Amino acid sequence: MDKPFAITLDVGSSRANHTGSWRTERPVYLDRTPPCATACPAGEACQAWLYHAEEGSYELAWRRIMEDNPLPAVMGRVCYHPFETSCNRAQVDEAVGINAVERFLGDLAIEEGWRVTVDAPPSGRRVLAVGAGPSGLSAAYHLARLGHQVEIHEAGPVAGGMMRFGIPTYRLPRAILEAEVARIVDLGVTIRLDSRVDDLGVTMTDGGFDAAFLAVGAHIGRRTYIPAGESARVLDAVSLLRSMDEASTQGLEPPLLGRRVVVYGGGNTAMDAARTAKRLGATDAVVVYRRTRDRMPAHDEEVEDALAEGVLMRWLSTIRSADSGKVVIERMELDETGFPQPTGETEELDADSVVLALGQDVDLSLLSRIPGVEVDDGVVRVGPDLMTGAAGVFAGGDMVPDERTVTVAIGHGRTAARHVDAFLRGTTWTPPRPAPAVTVDLLNTWYYADASRTIRPVLDAARRRATFDEVVGGLDASNALFEARRCMSCGSCFECDNCYGVCPDNAVIKLGAGGKYEIDLDFCKGCGICAHECPCGAITMVPETS
Amino acid sequence: MPVQQIRFYQTGSFAVGNRLLDPEQRSVQSDEHRTNSLTSGHRACQGCGEALGARYALDAAMRATGGRLVAVNATGCLEVFSTPYPESSWQVAWLHSLFGNAPAVATGVAAAFAVKAAKAAARGEPVDDVRVVAQGGDGGTVDIGFGCLSGMFERDDDVLYICYDNEAYMNTGVQRSGATPPAARTMTTQAVGDEPGNPFGQGKNLPLIAMAHGIGYVATATVADLRDLEYKVTKAMGKRGARYLHVLVPCPLGWGSAPGLTLQVARLATQTGLFPVFEAERGEVTSATKIRRHAPVEEYLRLQKRYAHLFSPERRDGVIGKLQDQADRNIARFGLLDGDEAGPTAGPGATVTTGPAATRDEEIR
Numbered sequence: 012m013d014k015p016f017a018i019t020l021d022v023g024s025s026r027a028n029h030t031g032s033w034r035t036e037r038p039v040y041l042d043r044t045p046p047c048a049t050a051c052p053a054g055e056a057c058q059a060w061l062y063h064a065e066e067g068s069y070e071l072a073w074r075r076i077m078e079d080n081p082l083p084a085v086m087g088r089v090c091y092h093p094f095e096t097s098c099n100r101a102q103v104d105e106a107v108g109i110n111a112v113e114r115f116l117g118d119l120a121i122e123e124g125w126r127v128t129v130d131a132p133p134s135g136r137r138v139l140a141v142g143a144g145p146s147g148l149s150a151a152y153h154l155a156r157l158g159h160q161v162e163i164h165e166a167g168p169v170a171g172g173m174m175r176f177g178i179p180t181y182r183l184p185r186a187i188l189e190a191e192v193a194r195i196v197d198l199g200v201t202i203r204l205d206s207r208v209d210d211l212g213v214t215m216t217d218g219g220f221d222a223a224f225l226a227v228g229a230h231i232g233r234r235t236y237i238p239a240g241e242s243a244r245v246l247d248a249v250s251l252l253r254s255m256d257e258a259s260t261q262g263l264e265p266p267l268l269g270r271r272v273v274v275y276g277g278g279n280t281a282m283d284a285a286r287t288a289k290r291l292g293a294t295d296a297v298v299v300y301r302r303t304r305d306r307m308p309a310h311d312e313e314v315e316d317a318l319a320e321g322v323l324m325r326w327l328s329t330i331r332s333a334d335s336g337k338v339v340i341e342r343m344e345l346d347e348t349g350f351p352q353p354t355g356e357t358e359e360l361d362a363d364s365v366v367l368a369l370g371q372d373v374d375l376s377l378l379s380r381i382p383g384v385e386v387d388d389g390v391v392r393v394g395p396d397l398m399t400g401a402a403g404v405f406a407g408g409d410m411v412p413d414e415r416t417v418t419v420a421i422g423h424g425r426t427a428a429r430h431v432d433a434f435l436r437g438t439t440w441t442p443p444r445p446a447p448a449v450t451v452d453l454l455n456t457w458y459y460a461d462a463s464r465t466i467r468p469v470l471d472a473a474r475r476r477a478t479f480d481e482v483v484g485g486l487d488a489s490n491a492l493f494e495a496r497r498c499m500s501c502g503s504c505f506e507c508d509n510c511y512g513v514c515p516d517n518a519v520i521k522l523g524a525g526g527k528y529e530i531d532l533d534f535c536k537g538c539g540i541c542a543h544e545c546p547c548g549a550i551t552m553v554p555e556t557s
Numbered sequence: 558m559p560v561q562q563i564r565f566y567q568t569g570s571f572a573v574g575n576r577l578l579d580p581e582q583r584s585v586q587s588d589e590h591r592t593n594s595l596t597s598g599h600r601a602c603q604g605c606g607e608a609l610g611a612r613y614a615l616d617a618a619m620r621a622t623g624g625r626l627v628a629v630n631a632t633g634c635l636e637v638f639s640t641p642y643p644e645s646s647w648q649v650a651w652l653h654s655l656f657g658n659a660p661a662v663a664t665g666v667a668a669a670f671a672v673k674a675a676k677a678a679a680r681g682e683p684v685d686d687v688r689v690v691a692q693g694g695d696g697g698t699v700d701i702g703f704g705c706l707s708g709m710f711e712r713d714d715d716v717l718y719i720c721y722d723n724e725a726y727m728n729t730g731v732q733r734s735g736a737t738p739p740a741a742r743t744m745t746t747q748a749v750g751d752e753p754g755n756p757f758g759q760g761k762n763l764p765l766i767a768m769a770h771g772i773g774y775v776a777t778a779t780v781a782d783l784r785d786l787e788y789k790v791t792k793a794m795g796k797r798g799a800r801y802l803h804v805l806v807p808c809p810l811g812w813g814s815a816p817g818l819t820l821q822v823a824r825l826a827t828q829t830g831l832f833p834v835f836e837a838e839r840g841e842v843t844s845a846t847k848i849r850r851h852a853p854v855e856e857y858l859r860l861q862k863r864y865a866h867l868f869s870p871e872r873r874d875g876v877i878g879k880l881q882d883q884a885d886r887n888i889a890r891f892g893l894l895d896g897d898e899a900g901p902t903a904g905p906g907a908t909v910t911t912g913p914a915a916t917r918d919e920e921i922r
Contacts (some may be wrong), residue, residue: 020643025598027644033603066577457824457850458571496577508574512586512783513820515609517597521589524576534597538604538809539817546572552817 026534030516034537036552038510038530043449043502043548046097047109052414053086053422055079057109058503064112064495070125072495073116077127080421081152082145082191084121085174087114088183088483090418091310099451099501104461107497108486115491121190129198131158136435139164139220141208141377144172145417146226146408148195149424150431154224155198157432162218163200166207169260172228173409174417176253177280179287180479185260208377211404222431225378225391225399226408226424229371229415235275237365240334244269248276248284248368255287259479269363271295273338275330276368277302279416282313284366285322290479297323297360299330301343301351316482330365331357338362373410387412396430396439397423405431449502453548458509459499504528504549510541573783585617585787592619592648594628599646600638604816606806606823607635607721610780611692614719614804615649617787621794622688627652627666631659631693631702634728635721657701660709663691663716671715688794689715695722695736699763703735710770713798717790720763720801723808731811735761738831739883740876741863743811748866757879767801768837774800776836780807781823785834785846792836805832813862825857830884833891845891854881 047057055076063072076083090110098106119125136159140147143165151161169175170192174183196202208214215223232247239245251266258265272288274281277300285296298317300307303326307314318324329351331339338360343351375391378384383400385392391399391406398405407423409415426442433440486494504527511521511528518535519528542550574587585591594615601608619626627650630636636653639646654662667689674684691709693702698720709716725743726732733743739757742748746755767775774796778786786804793800807814807822814822826832827846831854834846855877858864867873888894 023644024596025600025639025641025644025646026596028598028600030598030600460571506574506576507572508583508587509572512573512584513609515601515605515612515819516599517593517595517612523589531597536603536816538819539815540604540609540819543817544820 029533030536031518031531031533034532034535034555036537036539036554037532037535038537038539038541038550039553040504040528040530040549041551042446042504043453044445044447045449045501045503046099047095049445049448050093050097051422052093052416052419053080053090054425058498058500060116061107061109061112061495061498062500062503062505064116064491065498067492069116069119070123073120073125074127076113076116079425081127081149081195082117082421083113084117084187084191085145085183086418086421087111087117087485088187088481089174089178091312091416093418099449099454100459100497100499102451103456103459103499107499108494109498111486112491112495115486115488117191118187118485121187126194126197127156129156129158131156133160134158134435136160136221137162137219138431138435139215139218139223140226141211141214141223142166142172142226142228142408143170143192143202143204144226144228144408144420145174146228146420146424146427147172147224148192149421150224150226150405150407150428151200151424152195152198153425153428154431155195155200157428159432159435161200162220163202164206164208164214165202165204166227168205170202170204172226173230173420176230176256177249177283178417179252179255179283179290180259181286181290181482182283184481185256210379211377211381221435222403223405224424224427224431225404225406225410226420227374227377227410229373229409231372231374232367233369233372234367235369237330238332239365240332242335243333244364245333246364246366248274248280248366249371251284251366252280252287265291268293268366271361271363272297272366273330273360273362273364274298274366274368276300276370277307277309278368278370279309279313280371281366281368282309282317282322284368286317286320288366289320289322295323295361296321297325297362299325299328299338299340299360301327301329302345302349303327306349325360327351329353333362333365336361336363338365371409371415375410397427398430398434403434405434446502449548454499454501455544455546455548456499458507458544458546500547502548505547507546509544509546510550513540513544515540571782571784584783585620586613586783592616592624594619594649595639595646596648597646598644600641601634602808602810602816604809604819605634605638606780606808606819607694607723608638609819610721610786610804610806611635613780613783613786614692614790614802615690617790618688618690618717618794619649621791622686625685625687626650627670627687627689629653629659629663629666629689629691631691631697632656633694633697633726634723635692635694637728656697658705659691659693659697659702660705660714660716660718663689663718664709664712664714667715688717690717690719692719692721694727695720695724695763696726696734698722699735699761707766707770710767710772710799710801713772715797715799717793717800717802719790720803721806722803723806723811725808725811727808727811736763738880740867740880741812742866743863752876753866753873754863764801764803764835764837767803768840768842770799771840772799772801773797774836774838775803776801777803777805777832777834779805779823779827779832779834781820781827782834782846789836811863813865814860818860822857822860825852825860828852829854829857830888830893831857831880833887833893835891842891845893847895848888848893851894854884 045058060072060075092110095106138161140151140163143163154161232249272293274285288296327343328340331341342354342356390412405427407427408420429440511519516534518531574583595612630653670687731744733745737755740754742754776789807819809816836844
C-alpha cells in the first residue's frame with residue numbers, strides 16, 4: 012500500500028457511475044417536414060438546397076433544386092411562392108425570400124453553364140410528351156434522367172407553352188426561358204415543334220411510344236355573350252398575350268388597344284392583360300370584376316403590382332354591353348352565399364377595347380378516340396398517379412383539375428414522371444411518407460438573429476409602365492447569401508452544436524462535421540434541456556418504456 | 558471592447574456553434590476536444606444549471622490558460638455531487654478544503670505558484686505560469702466564505718473567484734441564503750403569513766459589493782448566454798489580481814422549475830431585468846448586455862414553484878408588483894433597454910462576440 016495518509020481507495024472517475032439509469036425520458040433526434048416542403052407545389056425540398064446555399068456552395072444548391080425542378084431561373088421569376096407565406100420565419104420577422112434565392116441560383120447556373128447528366132442506364136422505352144409547356148418539359152426532363160427516350164410534340168412554333176404565350180416578358184425574359192429549355196434538349200429530349208397531335212392513338216402507334224404524358228395546356232380563351240355593337244373591339248386575353256409574344260419574336264406590330272382599355276375578369280391573366288395594356292400606351296386600364304378583391308383569384312402580388320402601375324379596379328361590376336368607345340357596366344351585390352347578384356344600377360365607362368379574361372378551356376380533341384378517358388367540367392379526370400382512364404396515358408398541367416400555375420404544372424411533370432417510370436417498369440411508385448410537420452411553436456426562436464428580408468430591387472413603377480423590361484430585379488451574391496442564411500432549417504438538424512453544448516452531463520457525442528450527434532445513454536439523465544434548446548425542433552423526448 | 562463582430566443571419570450569435578464559422582471563432586463548448594472539466598457521471602440533479610455553468614466556465618479558463626490551471630472549490634452542491642470519495646468528475650487540478658475558506662485557500666495556491674515561479678526564474682529555469690480559479694455556490698460565497706472573499710479582494714490576490722448563484726443552500730435541502738430573492742419560498746422561508754416567502758430587504762448583491770472593493774474586474778453572466786460567459790472568463794483570465802464573476806445558475810430542485818427549462822428560466826431572468834448582466838472595472842460599470850426580448854417578471858415567476866404562492870390560492874398583485882419594480886429599477890440603473898448601442902439585435906444582422914477577448918496583461922499590478 013503506497014497511498015497517502017488516511018487514503019485507502021484508488022481515485023476513480025465518476026464515469027463509473029452510469030447516471031443514465033435515472034432517466035425516464037430520452038432525447039431522440041428526428042427530422043420533421045418544414046412548411047416550405049409541404050407547401051411547394053413543384054415538390055422542391057427548399058430547405059435542403061438552402062442548406063447548401065448558406066455555405067455559399069451554390070452549385071450544390073442548384074443541383075439539389077434540379078433533382079426536382081428543371082427550371083429554377085423561370086421558377087424564381089414566375090412562381091407565386093405559396094411556400095413563403097407558410098414559412099415559419101414569417102412568424103419571427105419576415106418569411107425567407109426562398110424564391111429570390113432560387114432565381115439567383117438559376118441565373119448563376121445559366122451564367123456558369125452548369126449542366127446535369129443522365130446517370131441512369133438507357134431503359135429502351137419511349138415516352139411521348141404532348142405539349143412543351145412547363146408540365147411537359149418537366150416530365151420530359153425527369154423521364155430522360157431516369158433513362159427513357161422522350162419526344163415532345165408541340166403544336167406551337169416554339170417551346171415554352173404558357174410560359175411563352177401567357178406570361179409577359181416583363182415577368183419572364185425569353186432568353187432565360189430559352190436557356191433552361193436548351194438544357195433539357197441537351198439531355199437528349201427531342202422537341203418537335205409545329206407538330207400538333209390530332210389523334211393520340213395514331214401518334215403513339217406511329218412513333219412506337221410505350222407511354223404518353225399529356226400536357227396540352229388551356230389555350231382557348233373563354234368567351235361570354237356580351238351584346239356588342241358592330242364597331243366594338245372585343246378580344247380575349249390569351250390571344251392578346253400570345254400576339255404580344257409573336258410581336259416581339261417576329262417583329263410584328265403589337266395589337267392596337269386604344270387609350271382606354273377595359274379588362275373583364277379577376278384572375279392572373281386579367282392582371283397580365285391590364286399591365287400589358289398599360290405598357291402598350293393605354294392611359295386607362297380598368298379591371299372589371301364581379302366580386303370583391305378578397306374573392307379575386309389573382310395572386311395578391313400581381314394585384315399589388317398592377318395597382319402600383321396605375322391599373323384601376325372596379326369591384327362588384329359586370330359588363331352588360333359594349334359599343335364603340337364605351338361599355339355599360341352593372342353594379343353587383345354579394346348575396347348571403349357570396350354569389351354576385353345584379354342590382355340593375357348601370358353606368359357607362361369609356362372603352363376603346365374590351366379584353367376578356369374569363370378563364371381558359373382545354374382543347375381535348377386529341378383524346379376523342381381514346382377509350383376510357385373521362386372528362387369532367389372541361390378537364391381530364393386523373394388518379395393520384397396522374398394516369399387517365401387509359402392505361403399508360405398520363406396527364407398534367409392546366410388540363411387536369413388543379414390550380415393553373417407554372418409551379419403546379421412543373422410539379423405535375425415531376426410526379427407524373429415517377430409514375431410513368433414505374434408504369435414502364437411494371438411497378439408502382441408510392442411517394443415517401445412525409446415526416447411530421449414542424450410548426451413555429453416547436454422551434455426555439457431565441458437562437459435566430461433578427462434580420463429582415465432583403466427586398467428585391469423593384470423597378471420604379473413609373474418606369475416599368477412604359478417598358479417591357481423585367482420588373483423585379485435579382486439578388487446579388489452577397490444578399491443572396493444573406494437571404495439563404497435566414498432559413499431557420501425548421502425540423503432538420505443543421506449542426507449548431509446547441510445540444511452538444513447545453514448538456515449538463517456531457518451526454519451528447521459530437522460526431523464531427525456532417526456526422527451530427529448521438530446521445531450517450533449511459534449518462535443522459537433525460538433532463539430535456541437539449542430538446543428545449545434545439546433551435547429547429549429536431550429533438551423530441553420519448554418516454555422510456557422499460 | 559476588442560471583440561470581432563461577425564454578421565449572422567441564421568443562428569450562431571446565440572447558439573453554441575455554427576458550421577459556417579471558422580473553428581477558432583466557435584465557442585469553446587462547440588469543440589469536440591473541449592476539456593470537459595466536469596465530466597459525465599456526476600450526481601447533480603437532472604437539468605442542473607450549476608453543473609453546466611461550472612463546465613462552461615472552467616473549460617473556457619482552461620483554454621485561456623493553455624491548461625495551466627488549478628481550481629479551488631468551496632463546499633456546496635458543486636463539491637458534493639462531483640466528488641463522492643473516491644470518485645471525481647473533475648478533469649482539472651482541483652482542491653477542496655472547507656465551506657468558508659475557498660478564497661483563502663486559492664490565495665495560498667496562487668502564492669505558492671508565485672514563489673515557485675520566482676525561484677525558477679532566479680535559477681534561470683523556464684517559468685511555469687499556473688493560474689488559479691476559486692469557485693463556490695452562493696452560500697459559500699455570499700454568506701459563509703464572505704470574510705475570506707472580502708480579504709482576497711482587499712489584498713488583490715491573483716485569483717478569479719466564480720460564484721455559481723442558485724439562490725439558496727440547495728444540497729442541504731433548500732435553505733435560504735443571503736442571495737435568495739425576496740418572496741421566494743425555501744424550507745426556511747415558507748410561503749405562510751402575510752408576507753410569504755423570503756422577506757423583502759436590501760438583499761446581498763455580491764457583484765456590487767465586489768465592485769465596492771475597487772478590484773480590476775467584476776462581471777455577471779448566466780448559463781443561458783454561453784458566448785457571453787466564455788467571453789467574460791477569457792477576459793478575466795487575461796487580467797491579474799482579484800477578479801469576480803457571478804453566474805446565475807437555475808436549480809430545478811430548489812426553484813421548482815422543469816429540468817428541461819433551466820436555460821429558459823435563466824434567459825427570462827435576464828430578459829425581465831431581474832438579473833442584470835454587466836461588466837465593471839475598478840468599481841465602474843463598463844458595459845451591460847441589453848435586453849433583447851423584454852418580458853414581464855410574471856413570465857419568469859410562473860415557471861417556478863418557489864413563487865407558486867404568488868398566483869394561488871389567490872393572486873398577490875402587490876408582491877408581483879414589487880418584484881416588477883425591482884426589475885424596472887435594474888433596467889433603469891444598468892441601462893438595459895435603450896437600444897441605441899450595439900446589442901445583439903443592432904444592425905441588419907446580429908453580431909456575435911468571438912475570439913480572444915482581451916490581450917493578456919503580463920504585468921502583475
